[in-house]
Amino acid sequence: MKARLRFRLNGKVVETEVETHWRLLDLLRDGLGLTGTKEGCGAGECGACTVLCDGEAVNACLMLALEAEDREIRTVEGLVGPGGRLSAVQRAFVEEGGAQCGFCSPGMVMSAQALLLEDPDPSEERIREALTGNLCRCTGYKQIVAAIRRAASLRRSEAGEGERGEAGGEG
Amino acid sequence: MTGTRFVGTKFPRPEAPDKVSGRALYIHDVVRPGMLHGAIKHSAHAHARILRIDTSRAEALPGVEAVITGFDTPELRVGFLRENRALKRDKVRNQRDEIAAVAARDPETARRALELIEVEYEVLPAVFDPVEAMREGAPRIHEVDGRGRPTRDNRVPMECRHHSGDLEAAKERSAFRVAGDYEVPWIQQSCMGTAGCIAEFDANGDLTVWAKTQIPFLAQRDFNRALEEMGLEGRNTRVIVTTLGGGFGTGLDTHCYEYIAILLAHRTGRPVKVLMDREEEFRYLSPRQSARVHIEQGCDEEGRLTYREVRVLQDNGAYASWGATFPTVMLLPVTSLYKVPVVHFDAEIVYTNNTYAQAMRGYGNPEVTMAIESNLDELALAAGIDRLEIRRINCNEPGEVTPMGARVGSCGLRACIEACAEKLDWRAKPGRNGRLRGVGMASMLHVGGSGRIYRSDASGIILKLDDFGNVNVFYGGVEMGQGLHSTIRLAIADSLGVLPEKVRVNPTDTATCPWDVGTHASRGAFMACNAALEAVRKLRARLFAYCVDLFPREVERALRKQRAGGPPPRPEGGAAPDRSSPPSAEADLSFAQGRAPGDFELEKGLVFVKDGPDAPWAKIPLDRILRAIHFREGGDMLTETAFYDPPSELPDWREGRGNMSAAYTYGAQAVELEVDPETGEVEILRFVSAMDIGKVLNPQALDGQVLGGLAQGLGYALYEEVKTEEGAILNPNFTDYKLPTAHEMAFPVDLVYVETDEPTGPFGAKGAGEPGLVPTAPAIANALRDALGVSLRTLPMTPERILRALDPSAS
Ligand code: FES
Numbered sequence: 001m002k003a004r005l006r007f008r009l010n011g012k013v014v015e016t017e018v019e020t021h022w023r024l025l026d027l028l029r030d031g032l033g034l035t036g037t038k039e040g041c042g043a044g045e046c047g048a049c050t051v052l053c054d055g056e057a058v059n060a061c062l063m064l065a066l067e068a069e070d071r072e073i074r075t076v077e078g079l080v081g082p083g084g085r086l087s088a089v090q091r092a093f094v095e096e097g098g099a100q101c102g103f104c105s106p107g108m109v110m111s112a113q114a115l116l117l118e119d120p121d122p123s124e125e126r127i128r129e130a131l132t133g134n135l136c137r138c139t140g141y142k143q144i145v146a147a148i149r150r151a152a153s154l155r156r157s158e159a160g161e162g163e164r165g166e167a168g169g170e171g
Numbered sequence: 172m173t174g175t176r177f178v179g180t181k182f183p184r185p186e187a188p189d190k191v192s193g194r195a196l197y198i199h200d201v202v203r204p205g206m207l208h209g210a211i212k213h214s215a216h217a218h219a220r221i222l223r224i225d226t227s228r229a230e231a232l233p234g235v236e237a238v239i240t241g242f243d244t245p246e247l248r249v250g251f252l253r254e255n256r257a258l259k260r261d262k263v264r265n266q267r268d269e270i271a272a273v274a275a276r277d278p279e280t281a282r283r284a285l286e287l288i289e290v291e292y293e294v295l296p297a298v299f300d301p302v303e304a305m306r307e308g309a310p311r312i313h314e315v316d317g318r319g320r321p322t323r324d325n326r327v328p329m330e331c332r333h334h335s336g337d338l339e340a341a342k343e344r345s346a347f348r349v350a351g352d353y354e355v356p357w358i359q360q361s362c363m364g365t366a367g368c369i370a371e372f373d374a375n376g377d378l379t380v381w382a383k384t385q386i387p388f389l390a391q392r393d394f395n396r397a398l399e400e401m402g403l404e405g406r407n408t409r410v411i412v413t414t415l416g417g418g419f420g421t422g423l424d425t426h427c428y429e430y431i432a433i434l435l436a437h438r439t440g441r442p443v444k445v446l447m448d449r450e451e452e453f454r455y456l457s458p459r460q461s462a463r464v465h466i467e468q469g470c471d472e473e474g475r476l477t478y479r480e481v482r483v484l485q486d487n488g489a490y491a492s493w494g495a496t497f498p499t500v501m502l503l504p505v506t507s508l509y510k511v512p513v514v515h516f517d518a519e520i521v522y523t524n525n526t527y528a529q530a531m532r533g534y535g536n537p538e539v540t541m542a543i544e545s546n547l548d549e550l551a552l553a554a555g556i557d558r559l560e561i562r563r564i565n566c567n568e569p570g571e572v573t574p575m576g577a578r579v580g581s582c583g584l585r586a587c588i589e590a591c592a593e594k595l596d597w598r599a600k601p602g603r604n605g606r607l608r609g610v611g612m613a614s615m616l617h618v619g620g621s622g623r624i625y626r627s628d629a630s631g632i633i634l635k636l637d638d639f640g641n642v643n644v645f646y647g648g649v650e651m652g653q654g655l656h657s658t659i660r661l662a663i664a665d666s667l668g669v670l671p672e673k674v675r676v677n678p679t680d681t682a683t684c685p686w687d688v689g690t691h692a693s694r695g696a697f698m699a700c701n702a703a704l705e706a707v708r709k710l711r712a713r714l715f716a717y718c719v720d721l722f723p724r725e726v727e728r729a730l731r732k733q734r735a736g737g738p739p740p741r742p743e744g745g746a747a748p749d750r751s752s753p754p755s756a757e758a759d760l761s762f763a764q765g766r767a768p769g770d771f772e773l774e775k776g777l778v779f780v781k782d783g784p785d786a787p788w789a790k791i792p793l794d795r796i797l798r799a800i801h802f803r804e805g806g807d808m809l810t811e812t813a814f815y816d817p818p819s820e821l822p823d824w825r826e827g828r829g830n831m832s833a834a835y836t837y838g839a840q841a842v843e844l845e846v847d848p849e850t851g852e853v854e855i856l857r858f859v860s861a862m863d864i865g866k867v868l869n870p871q872a873l874d875g876q877v878l879g880g881l882a883q884g885l886g887y888a889l890y891e892e893v894k895t896e897e898g899a900i901l902n903p904n905f906t907d908y909k910l911p912t913a914h915e916m917a918f919p920v921d922l923v924y925v926e927t928d929e930p931t932g933p934f935g936a937k938g939a940g941e942p943g944l945v946p947t948a949p950a951i952a953n954a955l956r957d958a959l960g961v962s963l964r965t966l967p968m969t970p971e972r973i974l975r976a977l978d979p980s981a982s
């Protein structure tokens with residue numbers, strides 16, 4: 001069975017038909033071709049599918065697509081600015097080696113983004129807390145935590161330069 | 172060779188931007204036109220005869236394109252002993268056995284169709300314990316072996332042992348002897364990206380497989396054999412490696428699901444993707460091999476080791492995958508970790524009706540190092556010798572030849588042990604201190620110069636220079652997140668003399684890359700860089716030979732241009748052009764004439780004469796030279812290839828002898844921890860890892876390997892275990908199977924690298940991919956003994972096991 005859905009995705013209005021049983025993850029990946037959001041478990045255990053819903057980190061595998069009605073969804077693709085400029089969080093992950101196989105990275109990046117929207121200067125403890133729903137088998141998390149600390153300072157210095165926050169700054 | 176500049180510096184991975192922005196394509200993301208989705212029906216029993224399979228209702232489901240079973244498809248043999256089949260026909264031997272498969276328009280339809288397949292079984296008695304499976308009259312898992320010969324019992328026909336010296340005499344000579352029995356579980360590699368593939372035939376009958384593999388070329392061989400079994404003689408498989416969502420050993424074998432995708436693609440004439448979800452991966456993908464290890468070690472009055480006796484029993488499960496060969500890797504630490512004159516090693520591998528196991532990082536080494544290192548602490552206690560001291564006394568040394576014949580080149584084990592002791596402030600806190608706190612240490616030894624397990628242990632590489640000064644690299648090994656491509660970049664940039672961003676490592680594809688045995692045994696960087704160095708030597712020789720003629724003309728041109736007001740050559744990497752020394756009208760060009768190839772140099776993408784003038788017009792960008800070589804009559808383009816086979820020996824496994832690696836990596840880890848006496852919870856306070864990796868090639872990737880390994884070692888030590896009952900997996904999800912999270916990894920870690928400059932290694936480096944997790948569990952076990960006064964000999968060392976060890980009467 002299909003139903004109509006209208007929501008904002010990465011800053012643009014999307015109007016589409018979706019299967020009523022589709023998860024937000026299915027709509028993003030199979031319906032809209034945004035395969036940056038990953039499925040690592042399909043059960044809310046790994047965080048690979050993390051996206052922002054009205055600025056908060058949610059598991060796209062646990063949310064029905066229709067629940068996105070009238071909401072603002074941002075995916076990892078939506079953090080990339082004009083001309084392919086990576087966001088501060090994404091750049092910091094690259095620079096600090098926060099992505100190894102990279103399968104957890106989109107979810108990690110989105111969890112970090114949600115955290116920094118809420119707390120621009122989080123303590124290490126706060127960072128680890130924000131990551132407990134995101135599993136990574138490759139890194140041992142240390143370089144990811146370092147990346148998020150770096151992202152926080154990058155964002156602060158960019159904000160200090162009076163620049164508008166990068167895409168996704170408002171979630 | 173140019174002076175090292177980028178090797179040893181922090182450099183981001185070239186593939187990281189695509190990964191963090193969601194552009195990298197994993198097998199989950201790859202779609203082919205007209206692609207169908209496959210799903211596999213697995214056995215409902217651990218041991219049963221298949222009487223009848225009725226697929227008619229599944230076939231009738233709209234959207235289903237094909238349903239196949241072992242009865243209507245060619246028999247495809249799987250596994251190195253060839254006793255497994257892609258689809259089972261006679262009987263099922265464990266709960267993951269594949270008995271039918273569906274291709275449908277979408278994954279849901281395919282899975283729904285599976286439920287409509289009816290199977291009638293005759294249930295057989297099953298056996299789930301390797302000791303019971305060896306008893307006379309035990310249910311026979313395989314009545315015949317892979318070649319159709321009747322079997323005598325349930326033992327896997329794999330021999331690996333080592334006996335050197337007189338064991339009984341050594342025991343008698345020993346002042347102290349300690350024995351112990353250790354048990355390590357199956358654990359899941361738990362790649363965040365689950366396993367899957369796409370198979371597609373073209374109209375010639377040739378096959379392409381997009382695979383999540385670490386062995387593209389061995390997979391090509393396996394799949395080509397399958398094509399033959401399907402009656403497609405002479406057809407070829409092309410294996411394309413997608414971005415891997417983790418490897419950790421899961422990609423070292425070919426799997427039934429891949430052969431089933433091939434059968435479905437052949438039946439339907441369309442591309443077919445088979446992708447496991449998390450629960451399927453837990454249930455149906457081979458975990459790490461489990462083991463029971465009996466060990467006995469002795470020492471003399473001074474603490475010198477007198478002998479080591481190790482007997483391993485492995486529950487092989489229903490079929491042989493690489494888990495069955497773990498003893499071949501155990502051989503190295505058993506015979507060669509510390510100086511030990513008498514070694515007896517025996518291994519028994521037994522079929523049961525359980526799941527069967529494959530490789531995982533460390534491959535037998537962590538299993539047996541747990542026993543060796545934990546037992547060594549007990550021996551030190553029995554002998555009244557400090558635990559650090561017994562490791563110093565027996566430490567390996569450079570130049571040593573070990574009982575198995577491993578020829579130790581560089582060896583920094585002593586420095587690693589000392590570094591651990593110093594960083595952990597070992598002396599300041601020996602023993603228990605009332606708060607159930609303890610410190611522990613363990614050492615390790617692993618192959619560091621690849622590990623020869625096939626007749627060829629080689630890696631080929633192709634370097635292709637283009638008109639733009641790019642170095643296009645074709646390498647058959649697999650980047651799976653470890654940082655192989657960024658390491659190759661740094662090595663080529665330095666050795667060739669270009670900037671790293673000009674080095675472009677292409678995706679691994681058997682159609683374009685030269686042969687490589689596979690990315691295992693911590694060999695990626697060691698092999699790729701050694702092969703690259705050889706190809707670079709050839710490239711530079713050819714380039715400079717052309718420079719003898721071409722360089723003078725190019726300099727003249729550059730000078731002319733600059734006099735005419737053109738810009739001087741721009742150094743690569745976008746640095747500002749150097750305008751400091753404008754060419755004088757009468758600049759003397761004779762320096763460029765009549766030069767020998769050896770007079771030229773290439774650095775940062777600029778070609779120049781070594782003792783020529785230090786002026787911008789006297790340094791010609793590599794791309795200019797390459798175009799000059801290319802665009803002329805009888806032109807040429809520079810492509811070089813190298814095939815590197817390391818200096819090592821294929822061991823005789825029955826004797827357990829042979830120098831299996833070109834180099835050996837050493838290391839030690841130490842930990843301080845505290846146990847909550849109420850709950851049995853372990854809190855890690857700090858960790859030290861010290862590793863002799865020869866030379867740090869790529870610090871960011873190396874840190875990542877060690878820290879990631881340590882996290883896996885922590886999971887192995889404290890949390891992870893695939894639980895089974897009558898062959899069924901009880902915890903197929905991340906709620907019941909606990910991986911370390913950022914929270915468990917919150918403790919500080921000191922990373923120490925000991926650089927011993929290995930002569931066989933590229934830039935002096937040794938392999939470092941696996942060692943991170945090898946000594947972690949015994950270091951923790953030793954710290955727990957220090958804290959609690961009791962030995963934990965079964966992994967994982969869960970709170971329940973700790974509480975039980977503290978108070979055996981409690982439960
Ligand atoms: S896929 Fe959503 S939490 Fe794992």
Ligand code: FES
Pocket residue numbers: 098099100101102103104105135136137138139363416417652
């Ligand atoms: S980078 Fe591989 S799972 Fe995190």
